Amino acid sequence: MRALDPEAGLADRISEICADHAHLEGPLLPILHAVQDELGSLSEAVIAPIAEALNISRAEVHGVISFYHDFRTEPAGRHILKICRAEACQAMGATALAETAKARLGVDWHGTTGNGAVTLEPVYCLGLCACGPAAMVDDRVVGRVDAGRLEDLLVEAGA
Amino acid sequence: MKDFIIPWTDDRDLGTPAKAGPPVTLTIDGFEVTVPEGTSVMRASALAGIEVPKLCATDNVEAFGSCRLCVVEIEGRRGTPASCTTPVSPGMVVHTHSDKVRKIRKGVMELYISDHPLDCLTCAANGDCELQDMAGAVGLRDVRYEGTENHFAVRQNGEANPRYVPKDESNPYFTYDPAKCIVCSRCVRACEEVQGTFALTIEGSGFDSRVSFGARSDDALASDCVSCGACVQACPTATLQEKSVIELGTPERSVITTCAYCGVGCSFKAEMRGDTVVRMTPYKHGKANRGHSCVKGRFAWGYASHRDRILNPMIRDSIDQPWREVSWDEAIGFAAGRLQDIQAKYGKRAIGGITSSRCTNEETFLVQKMIRAVFGNNNTDTCARVCHSPTGYGLKTTFGTSAGTQDFDSVEQTDVVIVIGANPTDGHPVFASRLKKRLRAGAKLIVIDPRRIDLVKSPHIKAAHHLPLRPGTNVAVMSAIAHVVVTEGLFDEAFIRDRCDWDEFQDYATFISDPRHSPEATEMLTGVPADEVRGAARLFATGGNGAIHYGLGVTEHSQGSTTVMSIANLAMMTGNIGRPGVGVNPLRGQNNVQGSCDMGSFPHELPGYRHVSDDATRAIFDDLWGVTLDSEPGLRIPNMLDGAVDGTFKGIYVQGEDILQSDPDTHHVAAGLAAMDCVIVHDLFLNETANYAHVFLPGSTFLEKDGTFTNAERRINRVRKVMQPRNGYADWEVTMLLANAMGAGWTYTHPSQVMDEIAATTPSFANVSYELLEERGSVQWPCNEAHPDGSPIMHVDGFVRGKGQFIVTEYIPTDERTGPRFPLLLTTGRILSQYNVGAQTRRTANVVWHEEDVLEIHPQDAENRGIKQGDWVKLASRTGETSLRAEITDRVSPGVVYTTFHHPDTQANVITTDYSDWATNCPEYKVTAVQIGLSNGPTRWQEEYSDQAARSRRIIPAAE
Structure with a gap:
């Protein structure tokens, strides 16, 4: 019967990912990262196969996914721009920078531009307090972001 | 009745679970306290009579330490540790109400209340809310915070509040109102630690945290929740609230009693307002359940007031007539007259009775006493015949x-x-x-x-x-x-x-x-x-x-x-x-199946499992009852039915059992019942057996009578009357009316007198009395001179029979075989929300979980026959056939199909055969060779049956 299930392929793939991490102690977070890396987000459809593989409940998986802001339930744009909103960066003008970014992209926090290029996310401290305001594009952290550098980053990202 | 009311303070919440360990002595607020090692400071305080304010702690789950309301000061330690997560240590000096902690508590409470609606007067938990109690306990007088964001206002600043989540009312028995939630996690922990389902979680983090049933798109009903009620029990506020309390208000008193569903025999508090049950909550000191419950005992008691319940006695001359409502006198007179006529014409062994595993020990004892002493034969049997x-x-x-x-x-x-x-x-x-x-x-x-x-x-x-x-x-x-x-x-x-x-x-x-x-x-x-x-x-x-x-x-x-x-x-x-930690543990099906067996329900055994041929045992009863008991074993249920078909067995009194639905080979049962001259059904509802009855005596529920049930661990638990019988009489009184109409001359005025008679005649019950049960709560038999405190574990120093006996167990396969015509094996079982033949649970909101019986089929067997999920399939055996819907699942192995027998429309026992256990005639419900195939809907038998049932249930009300 499983072959008739449109989500069977997804479930099988997730089971494989779970099996790859089965040797770890506390494998849930690594599995969630791996699944999100592969699928772009953690939709509700991924919960059941992960719960099944780890023999935990669907509620528990949901609780973990929803606890961490880095786990997404909707796909993000091609690039994610995170702007730090912690105290040190705020003192260096991060709030104004964020407003500029919002206006430039035409989105609010967590929004994705119409062309799907950039998703804007707040973040609370990137550990770059000496170089605020700080931002992060995908995996790359950037310090001393002013309006000009922001524009460069956004152009580079295709926004 | 007020003698039985247990004071509320008796089961106060001590905050954290009990621990076992060597004694530790400490000082709390100047009082010396000695508690087992591992005990929390909070529990030690509570045991000393000092209540430390708390919100996230409750004593049926481990401490969590999240609310910070229970902080205390401990001399020599820095800061203010949470008393719930701090274990006691020798010589510890604790201050639970210093100025410092009082200030902290007030501050914590102020924060809680800043995100809580202040609608106490119209809240369902008003008067039963720990948040309210704690606000009072910490002396909260003012909330200085003006929350710019909150979770409870439907609209804020003229706009819909994005943080507001409306009430989830999907579960039929309780509601989840996120607006009232303080995120103490007690419900989540109860679901995990007590129930073990893990259906709940905390979703999100920080200010966005809230309780979630299952994943984001689930509601309570769609989640894994099994509606055991542990979360509702644990909730300190109205966030998780019984719908019955929302409707009726908070209870004003409670009575400890015993659940009437399965053989676990959970103790419950029937929480009452007047003579109305507001809710049933598991009793923490119940030794079978230790404060836990399931959906049936906790919530599914509404059948007691269901409109199908019959409250007036009814009679009819023959089963093709409609029922006639009559007075108790007329019904009892009619029944007694018919039974006596039968005995006069066909001999004293032409009638018999069936005791109920749903009724109390005392009621069962009286039914077998009536059969043995008044009917004058041993034709007594019980539904345990078909189970244990x-x-x-x-x-x-x-x-x-x-x-x-x-x-x-x-x-x-x-x-x-x-x-x-x-x-x-x-x-x-x-x-x-x-x-x-x-x-x-x-x-x-x-x-x-x-x-x-x-x-x-x-x-x-x-x-x-x-x-x-x-x-x-x-x-x-x-x-x-x-x-x-x-x-x-x-x-x-x-x-x-x-x-x-x-x-x-x-x-x-x-x-x-x-x-x-x-x-x-x-x-x-x-x-x-x-x-x-x-x-x-x-x-x-x-x-x-x-x-x-x-x-x-x-x-x-x-x-x-x-x-x-x-x-x-x-x-x-x-x-x-x-x-x-060891042992052999039969899980008994019905609440009192152990008790009904103990009480001498079987045709060959007097109370206490003593054979009727034993002269000494008979002499005990002969002397007390002033009769001469028959020394020949009587008829078992199948023999009674065979005798009926043969014309030698003519009358039967069936208390609280639906043999037509629950016994094997329904056609044969129907033929046997139809051949009798007097079938007396004593039940809450017009059950399937009543379709063949001449007398219907309305029964009383477990809420309406006193008595005892004995659960699967031999525990004798009190059943206590919380309201008058709606039908007029408790079941033991009805049996007494019938017995007396046949000349018995019984004069019992309370079931405790019946228990005294049981104790006087049955060695394993010798020390049991209602006084003892009041004192101990419950006791496990044997309870006598040798075991004055009862017997939690049996065969401790030696087996009851002396030496344990090894029996050679040759495997002799059943005669029921699969073959080309019937290649699959059918086995049967139950599901959580329904109970037995469903007479009670089908008349509650439990039907949302299981509205019909389905047939589980392995995908391979289904594919071979072109059967898809939800198709109607015909299920046929050598005995009969029925139709039901298919559920395709690999829970069953290939070659095996499975169904439940909760619904009379399906009549799974039309299929089952009359093969039975070689020693006891227990029917072979679990193995039937069957074939399945696609079908258009119910079979002709099912349609005819439902027509016949409808005809047979017509009632002409009594003329006023």
Whole structure:
């Protein structure tokens, strides 16, 4: 019967990912990262196969996914721009920078531009307090972001 | 009745669970307190009578330390530790109400209240809210915070509040209102620690945290929630609230009583307002359930006031007539007259009766007393015939008495559990929760069942071995396990030499060592891989305390008694008898099936399992009752029905049992009932048997009478009357009316007098009295001179019969075989939300979980026949046929199909055969050779049956 299930392929793939991490102690977070890396987000459809593989409940998986802001339930744009909103960066003008970014992209926090290029996310401290305001594009952290550098980053990202 | 009201303070919440350990003495607010090591400061304070304010702590789950309301000061320690997570230590000096902690508590409370609606007056928890209590306790007078964001306002600043989540009312029994939630996690922890379902979680983080049933798109009903009520019980506010309380208001008093559903026998508080039950909550000091409950006992009691309930006696001359409502006098007179006429015409053995496993011990005792002393024969039987009669035979033969050996607390000390032929998460949910808790703590599980029941694998539980045997091969599998234990030398020689007969064991060992019993030899027959059987046998024999729990999947076979004895053999040879954590534990189906057997319901046994041919025993009753009892065993249910068809058995009194629906081969039962001149049904509802009845005597519910139930651990629990019988009489009074109309002259005025009579005549009950039960709460028989405190564990120093007896258990397959016409094996069972034939649960909101019986079919068998999910399929056996919808699932093995018997429209017992256990006639419900095929809908039998039932249920009300 499983072959008739449109989500069977997804479930099988997730089971494989779970099996790859089965040797770890506390494998849930690594599995969630791996699944999100592969699928772009953690939709509700991924919960059941992960719960099944780890023999935990669907509620528990949901609780973990929803606890961490880095786990997404909707796909993000091609690039994610995170702007730090912690105290040190705020003192260096991060709030104004964020407003500029919002206006430039035409989105609010967590929004994705119409062309799907950039998703804007707040973040609370990137550990770059000496170089605020700080931002992060995908995996790359950037310090001393002013309006000009922001524009460069956004152009580079295709926004 | 007010004598029975237990004061509320008796079960106050001590904050954290009890611990066992050496005593530790400390000082709290100047008072010296001694508590077991590991106890929290909070619990120690509560035991000393000092209440530390708390919100996230409750004593049925482990401490969590999140609310920070319970902070205290401890001399020599920095800061203000949470008293719930701080264990006591010797010489500790604690201050629970210093200025510093009072200030902190007020501040904490202020924050809580800043995100809580202040609608106390219209809140369902008004007067029953811990948040309200704590606000009072900490002296909160002002909330300085003006929350710019909150979770409770529907609209804010003229716009919809994005943080507001409306009430979830999907569960039929309780609501979840996120607006009132303080995110203390008590519900989540109760679901995990107490119930073991893990259906709840905290979603999000920080200010966005809230309780979630299942995943984001689930509501309470769609989640894994089994509606046990543990979360509602744990909730300190109105966030999780019973709908009955929302409707009726908070209760004003409570009465401790015993649930009338399964054999676990949970203690409940019936919380009342006037004579209306507001809610049933599990009683914390109930020794069977330890404060837990399931959906049936907790919520499904609405049948007591269902409109289908019959409240007036009714009679009719013949079963094709409509019922006529009459007075009690006329109904009893009519019934007594008919029975006496039958006896005059056909002899005194032409009538009999069936006692109920749903009724109290006292009621059952009176029914068998009426049959033996007033009818003058031994034609008494009970529904245990069709469930646990092989347990009676098997355990009596091997151990010397017909009862489980342990109490439920024993599971907490078990290391390896075998569950065979039972589905505890559905049939005995509260026991299942206790078992799962032990499994999560590391005990190992072996499941022997044709179906992949939930215990095989569910969150945080996984059986070490699942042996998915072919239905009907229990004996072969148990023999294979015993073969491994014996041939690999894993038996407990010291125990066997000490407690059993070594020579007898030698004979048994020779028998079981024969290679034909090896797992390899029986693999083809049982379908269980030999290495799994070997692994399971080694685990059980060497894994520490081994307990065996079994259910009707063991007994309801033509070799039911043999399997029970093979279970007893295994327990004895591995030395697993006579101490906590081990034993042989039949999971009894009905609330009082143990009691109905104890009370002498069987045709060959007087109360206390003494044979009717025993002159000394009869003499006890002859003297007390002033009669001469018949020394010949009477008729069993199937014999009564056979006799009816033959014209020799003409009248029957059936108390609280629906034999037409629950007994095998429905056509035969119907023919037998139709052939009788007087069928008296005494029940709450016009059940299926009543379609063939001439007299209907309305019954009373467990809420409407006093008495006792005896659960699967032999625990005698009080049932207490919380309201007057709506039908006018408690069931024991109805039986007395009938007996007296036939000349008995009984004068009981309270069931306690019946218990006194039981104690006076039955050695294992000798010390039992209502006074003792009031004092102890409950007691496990035997309770007599030798065991004045009752017997939590049996066979401690020796078996009841002396030496434990090993019985050679030859496997003789059933005559019910699959073949070309009937290639599949049907087996039957239950589901959580419905109970037995469903007479009660079908009349509650539990139907949202199970509105019809379905047939589980393996995908392979379904595909071969072109059957898809939800199709109507015809299920046919050599006996009959019925139709129901298909459920395609790999829970069942190929070649096996499975259904439940909760709904009369399906009538699964039309299919089952009249094969039965060789020793006790217990029907072979669990194995029927069947064929299935696509169908258009109900069969002609089902349609005819429902027509006949409708005709037979017509009622002409009494003329005013």
